[in-house]
Structures are given as C-alpha cells and as structure tokens.
Amino acid sequence: MTKYGRSPWLDQFPKSRIPSYPKHRGPMQSDVVIVGGGLTGCATAYAFAAAGLKVTLLEADRLGRGGTGAASGWIATEPGVPFAQLERTVGLRSARKAWQAWRRAALDFAALLRRLDIRCALEEHDSVLVARSPEEALRLKREQKVRRDAGVDAPLLSARTIRGELGLDASGGLRGKDGATIDPYRACVGLAAAAVARGAQIFERSGVRRITFTRKTADVHALGGVIRTHRVIVATSMPNALFKGLIRHFWFKTSFLVLTERVPAKIRHQLGSDRAVVRDLAEPAHAIRWVGGDRLLVVGADSDAVPPRQRDKVVVQRTGQLMYELSTLYPDISGIQPDYGWAADYALTAEGIPYIGSHRNYPHHLFAFGDASHSVTGAYLASRVLLRQHLEESESADEAFSFNR
C-alpha cells in the first residue's frame, strides 16, 4: 500500500531515536539567533558554533520536519537552473561565480558530513542531465557551448553511453562530476547534535512570532520570551508572516516526490550499472536518484503552491503521474508500485538561485530563502555565506546570491 503525504525519511526513522530539545523559556541574550531548524538552520548553527559564537536556534515545530524532511536528499554540484538561463538573468560573471560556489559547497558539505561521522546514508554519485526530445537535444547542445565558453564545461555523453550506463533512451547528456546523495532528515538532526556539541542551544516548539529592532540590537519574540541579539538568521526556507515585505520577491511552488518499492535485481540490471542522479530538461524537470541501491526516487510535476485542503487529493494524483512519467523514461519498471508519495513546498526566485544574505530594510538580519534546486547544497552553501557575512569576510562569489544581485 502506498503511503501518501509522508516522506520515507521521517516515516522510517525510529520513533525512540527522534531527538528532543526543550521549549525556550524566559528572557535571554545570544550572539546569534537562528529562526528555523531545518537543514539550513542546523548547518548554520553548526558553522557559527564551530566559529566560537554563542548560538541559539528556535524551531517552531520539531527539527527537520519542514522542507528538509520532504527533500530528495541530493547534494548537487550545480544550481537547479541551466547555466545559459542563469547567465541571461545575472550576467556571465555572477553565473560563473554561483556555479563555482555551488560546486565547492557540494564537495565541502559531503566532506563535513564525513568528518563529523553523521550517519545519513551518504553516497557519492555523479549526475547526468539528459535530453530526450530533439528540442531538448538542441537546448543541451547550447547549454554545453555556453558552459564551455564560460569555463564550466561538463563532458557530453552520447545516446549510446547513456543507454549502456543508465539504461535509458536519450539523445545525449551532460555529466556532472562529484555529487552525493543523503537522507536529509538524518543529516539535519546530525548537524544539530554537532552544533550542540559546540555549545549551540536548540529549542523546539518555540515559534518566533515577531522580531523588532533598534539601531543597536534586535529582539526576537518567541513563544517563551524575548531573546536579545545583534544577529538574527532567518532560515525558514521562505518568507512567511514574519517578513511579509519580502514575499513579493518569490513565487510559491509545490513539488512532488515518489519513492518506488524495491526494483527486482533482474530489472535493475537492465537499468545499467551507473547510479548517477538523472535530471532531464522537461518542464517541469525531473530528478531521479536511487535510494538504498534498489529503489527509485523521482521528483517533479511542480506546480503553483497547492492549498492544504486540496493537498491529499493532489498528492495521490501526482504520485500516479510521476510513476507514469518514470515508466516512460524506464519502460522496464512498468508495474513497479510506489511505496511513498509526498509533496514539498518551496519558494522560487526570479533567477532560480536562492537569496542568501542581508536586506537593507532589516538591520541585524541575514536571510536564506528560495532554494528551488531539488538539491541539498543550498542549505550548506547558505551556512558558509552567512558566516562569512557575519564575520565581514565575504567573498566576491557570495554577491551572486545577494538580494541586490
């Protein structure tokens, strides 16, 4: 029976091992207050605590059960938009910098998870961007040329190689080296534990209702009291009621995810030996990865944000749609059933890459909003960019993610 509306990461995590943090109570002071305990908030709590700062993280619900618990768990080495599109919106210099920063963040993120020995099913996997129709093949060729001219080349794969290594019919593909896949929930709670070990304080069920500020300080009004600070990091993945003034910068979307039942060994064999993450150029695009070596996870069918009252129905419908679309890519898996079907909300920026940093209307604040990449990398990238900004050690590449890019 398909489980709808729950992700396997949350559903399969042993209930007795779900970490629990206290509710915040009473007035406090902290160097840094982080609002939101998803992957971005927890990676940022770790980065700031490891840099020796006194960190307080406030999560409205429980850690990692928002966008993170619903994510696909892919550490991509490039942003979610084609290079050619990014170049058109932010210019060649910024696009190249964003690309390089993304790649470095992906490598560093995997290295950090390994170094901290966080058990989150980390596996290294390349990715392949495939073209299936003649129109997509043309776009892929253009993309490769633009990348080559910009010095961020990716090797072109022939239809034959893709058939042999990935078991799917495509007219060509671009290989992206060095990505990885993880269980995003385990990575999130692991980073939270590592942050606590470095002195961070984490509070759950401690939603922030309001943030006020003067020239010198900010007051974070949480359910249990006020925390005074010089730095607020907003890691709620998208602007909500706390920052109504920023909502106009975003489009609110829902993406859908399906995890199949085990694919029998005989069929797996027919799908080639390469376990790269596959992305296509369809609109909306799909990303497909293996989980545990024998199940396929597919993300796609993005639409405008689905209101809560329609959600259950839409998740069932999109699960069927994604299974059908998966079977057009891999006809051999026809008949395989979905084990899980769920949805993930996200906010999209005009350029398709996140905003990470300050906004002139909000002194003392730093934001990390709007990752639409289907990948984990933005959360880690944000933690590094935000720390550099806080320490006034920004790198020129960080500008590619600023609100006034």
Ligand SMILES: Cc1cc2nc3c(=O)[nH]c(=O)nc-3n(C[C@H](O)[C@H](O)[C@H](O)COP(=O)(O)OP(=O)(O)OC[C@H]3O[C@@H](n4cnc5c(N)ncnc54)[C@H](O)[C@@H]3O)c2cc1C
């Ligand atoms: C389809 C899809 C697939 C994706 N796949 C991946 C992936 O594979 N890996 C990945 O990491 N990313 C993926 N992303 C992006 C993903 O959403 C982010 O990268 C990241 O996981 C989200 O982390 P976050 O911490 O920014 O947000 P969230 O995990 O949503 O965390 C925000 C937290 O803020 C809390 N919060 C909100 N308001 C308040 C408040 N007022 N007070 C206190 N707390 C509050 C929420 O309860 C929530 O826990 C994907 C996105 C989409 C759309």
